[in-house]
Amino acid sequence: MSEKYISRSKSVAARTLGGExxxxxxxxxxxxxxxEVATLIWEAADGHTPLSEIVERRICAEFxxxxxxxxxxxxxxxxxxxxRGILSISSRPVPDAQGPAVEAP
Amino acid sequence: MSLMQELNDKALxxxxxxxxxxxxxxxxxxxxxxxxxxxxDHGEMTTAEIKDLxxxxxxxxxxxxxxxxxxxxxxxxxxxxxxxxxxLGFNVKLKTNAMLIREKEALRLRxxxxxxxxxxxxxxxxxxxxxxxxxxxxxxxxxxAIRFLRSQGLRVTxxxxxxxxxxxxxxxxxxxxxxxxAHYTLDPTITPMMDGNTSVLRLRVDASEISSYFHNxxxxxxxxxxxxxxxxxxxxxxxxxxxxxxxxxxxxxxxxDVYPCVQFPxxxxxxxxxxxxxxxRDSPQLAEVRSIRLKDLTTCSSCTHAGSCxxxxxxxxxxxNMRGPSTADCEKSFVRTGIxxxxxxxxKGSPTLMPGLxxxxxxxxxxx
Numbered sequence: 436m437s438e439k440y441i442s443r444s445k446s447v448a449a450r451t452l453g454g455e456x457x458x459x460x461x462x463x464x465x466x467x468x469x470x471e472v473a474t475l476i477w478e479a480a481d482g483h484t485p486l487s488e489i490v491e492r493r494i495c496a497e498f499x500x501x502x503x504x505x506x507x508x509x510x511x512x513x514x515x516x517x518x519r520g521i522l523s524i525s526s527r528p529v530p531d532a533q534g535p536a537v538e539a540p
Numbered sequence: 541m542s543l544m545q546e547l548n549d550k551a552l553x554x555x556x557x558x559x560x561x562x563x564x565x566x567x568x569x570x571x572x573x574x575x576x577x578x579x580x581d582h583g584e585m586t587t588a589e590i591k592d593l594x595x596x597x598x599x600x601x602x603x604x605x606x607x608x609x610x611x612x613x614x615x616x617x618x619x620x621x622x623x624x625x626x627x628l629g630f631n632v633k634l635k636t637n638a639m640l641i642r643e644k645e646a647l648r649l650r651x652x653x654x655x656x657x658x659x660x661x662x663x664x665x666x667x668x669x670x671x672x673x674x675x676x677x678x679x680x681x682x683x684x685a686i687r688f689l690r691s692q693g694l695r696v697t698x699x700x701x702x703x704x705x706x707x708x709x710x711x712x713x714x715x716x717x718x719x720x721x722a723h724y725t726l727d728p729t730i731t732p733m734m735d736g737n738t739s740v741l742r743l744r745v746d747a748s749e750i751s752s753y754f755h756n757x758x759x760x761x762x763x764x765x766x767x768x769x770x771x772x773x774x775x776x777x778x779x780x781x782x783x784x785x786x787x788x789x790x791x792x793x794x795x796x797d798v799y800p801c802v803q804f805p806x807x808x809x810x811x812x813x814x815x816x817x818x819x820x821r822d823s824p825q826l827a828e829v830r831s832i833r834l835k836d837l838t839t840c841s842s843c844t845h846a847g848s849c850x851x852x853x854x855x856x857x858x859x860x861n862m863r864g865p866s867t868a869d870c871e872k873s874f875v876r877t878g879i880x881x882x883x884x885x886x887x888k889g890s891p892t893l894m895p896g897l898x899x900x901x902x903x904x905x906x907x908x
Contacts, residue, residue, distance in 0.1 A: 446653040448631030450603040453554050457547060457603060459631045461655040464695065466543045 440525045441489075441513050442482035442532030447521055449477070460520050467521065472498070473512055480522055482532025486513065547603075551788045552781075556601035557820055559789040561802050564590065564618060565610040566794055570637050570673040572660070574703055574743050576731045577610060584794040587617040589812070591624050593792065596816040598628045608635035608802075610794070619648055626652050633658065635699075638685035639678060646688035657689055658697045659722075662705075664712035672705055686720050696722040702753065703730065703743040714758060726759055729868060731803060732858055744868075751875040767876050770848040777847040778835035785853060786829035790820065800829050804854030806862070829853070832863060839865045843882035845873040 443449075446461040456474040458467040469477055472494060479489040487506060494505045516522040523529075541549075551558035565584055566577045585593070597605065605625055612618050613636055625632050633656045634649070641649075649657065659682060663669040669679035689696050698717045700710060710726055717724035730744045753759055760766040781787055786800030786808075793799070796811040798819045808826050809819030820826065832853070835841050838861065840851060850873070855866035865883030873881050 445626075445651075448603065448626075448653070448655065449629045450598075450601065452547065452556060452558075452601060452603070453550055455550075459603075459655065461631070461653045461695075462693070464655060466547065468543055468546075 437526055439486040439510070439513070440482055440484070440528050441476070441480040441486055441517075441522050442525070442529045443477060443480045444521055444523060458521055462520050465519070467519065472508075473516065476509060476512060477516070477522070480532075482525070482529030486510070548784070548788060551601070552784075554601070555821070557597075557788060557790050558602065559604040559606070559784070560597050560602045561606040561608060561789070561791045562590075562593070563608050563610060563792070563794050563802070564612040564615050564621065567614050568609060568611040568637075569614055569639055570611065570675050570678060572662075572673050573705070574672070574701060574730050574740050576733045576740065578734055579610065582795060584615075585796050585812070587620060589796070590617075590621055593796075593811055593816060594621075594625050594628055594630070596811070598630070600817050600820060603629075603631055604633070605630040606633045606635060611637055611639070613640040613645070619645075619652075622649070622652050622654065626654075631655050635659075637673070637678070638682045638689070639675070641685035641688060643688050646685070646692045646694065649689065650692035650694055654694065656695045656697060658699050659686060661698045661700060661713055661716070662703075663709040664716040665709060668706050668709055672703070683716070683720070686722060690721050696720070698722045698724050700724065700726045701730070702726055702728040702745055702750075704745055705743065707745050707749060710753060710756075710759065726753060728753070728872070729852075729855075731855070734805070747871040747875050750872065754872075754876050767878075769877050769879060770845045770873075773844065773846045778833065778841060780834050780847075782832060782834055782837065782851060782853050786826045792816075798823070800826065801854050803852060804829075804857055804862075806854075806857055829862065836863060837865075838863050839882045839886045844879060845877070845881050849873045849881070 448459045448461065450457050456469040456477060458469060459465070475493045475497065476489060479493050486509060490506045490509045491502060494500065494509060495502050513522055513524055517524050548558065565581070566579055567581055568579050607622065612634065622632060632654045634654055635658045638659045661669065661682060662672045666679045670676050686696055698713060700713045702710065714724050728745060728750050730740055732738045733740055754767060755763050757763050785804050789801065791799045791802040792811065798808045798811060798816065799806060800808065806825050806829070808823040811819070834846055840846055840849065843849070849869055851869045852866050853862050855868055856862055856864045859867060865881070865886070867883070870881040870883035874884060
């Protein structure tokens with residue numbers, strides 16, 4: 436399995452409102468609301484933590500799910516988020532990945 | 541219900557200021573004839589103060605941030621402020637005349653992920669636009685800037701303020717926007733000056749003229765729907781809020797004064813003297829604004845337009861009563877539908893249209 440690294444897009448705005456992560460794309464002004472799992476992945480998308488580690492530490496530790504199933508679902512999710520321009524996926528760590536802050540107000 | 545409506549409803553339930561409008565300066569490199577601002581610097585917030593305010597906004601839950609002025613790009617730290625805002629996750633909209641935007645600035649705005657740039661364009665004819673801005677060559681520079689911004693894929697809205705001097709040019713600006721790939725908005729609202737001077741109101745086009753714009757499908761879309769008679773007003777409508785100002789949105793001036801909206805000069809506090817969230821949560825002025833429902837409006841609650849009028853509580857406040865009607869919006873409702881408003885009937889026999897305008901005055905600095 437080749438490792439995947441995900442980073443938050445620099446062209447989106449993000450804010451947590453009442454525990455729900457809202458994302459708006461600057462490219463087409465589309466507003467998204469992320470699920471709890473998608474939010475955990477989004478928050479951890481720092482460009483240098485492998486997706487497998489994110490799944491293990493953030494998803495499997497939080498939810499009662501087998502790691503292979505969680506990883507498969509996470510892969511599908513990040514592909515979808517990447518298609519919408521919210522995340523980018525790389526096969527190598529992205530050193531200058533920043534994206535918007537994710538601290539919840 | 542759209543996700544945006546859900547977001548607004550949630551912010552309202554939670555008491556979160558979802559949108560904030562921050563004017564970075566009132567200084568400007570144009571001198572537009574209708575402008576309501578005093579262009580002198582009376583002690584603008586410093587870069588550090590603005591960055592601190594942005595953190596307070598983020599902590600309070602502000603998501604949509606409009607940066608404007610004056611001309612915001614006249615501040616040397618404007619890009620530093622935008623960069624800081626973007627790093628804090630705000631959706632940033634910039635309102636500018638674009639005179640200071642060249643290719644390099646357009647590239648930077650794109651790289652920073654600014655969601656939208658709104659630019660004032662008064663005419664497609666230089667002799668008209670430049671006469672309004674009082675800056676020769678300003679239309680040419682602004683249009684060049686729009687091309688730079690569009691070439692970077694930035695979303696641009698051309699805001700066309702309607703006045704007597706440019707009333708024949710709306711189609712031209714609309715067509716220009718189409719050619720440049722920009723959105724187009726038309727706004728017939730002229731606001732009294734900050735010091736209460738109403739002389740700029742002479743620039744307003746007559747209500748009868750606005751009618752032709754409201755019945756132009758290229759400007760309003762479906763005319764039949766836009767100009768339809770108002771729907772019946774029921775108890776649910778009367779329990780509604782007059783506007784989002786002070787409920788989910790607010791305005792902060794370059795001097796740190798907090799208002800419900802840029803068009804609602806009711807001072808609610810100053811971020812140099814209090815934390816933003818304290819003002820947002822505890823200001824008696826905001827509490828009063830939030831307590832008002834449509835049923836509480838002295839004249840408008842009995843108006844057939846109550847459920848569909850674009851009544852601006854700030855303009856009503858400037859006329860002397862935040863619970864009263866706004867003359868400009870009464871006129872708009874009337875010319876849109878041909879049906880007289882309760883405000884118009886109440887004003888019959890009144891010697892002046894806009895008596896006792898309230899003034900915006902910066903809060904004096906604290907003396908230690």
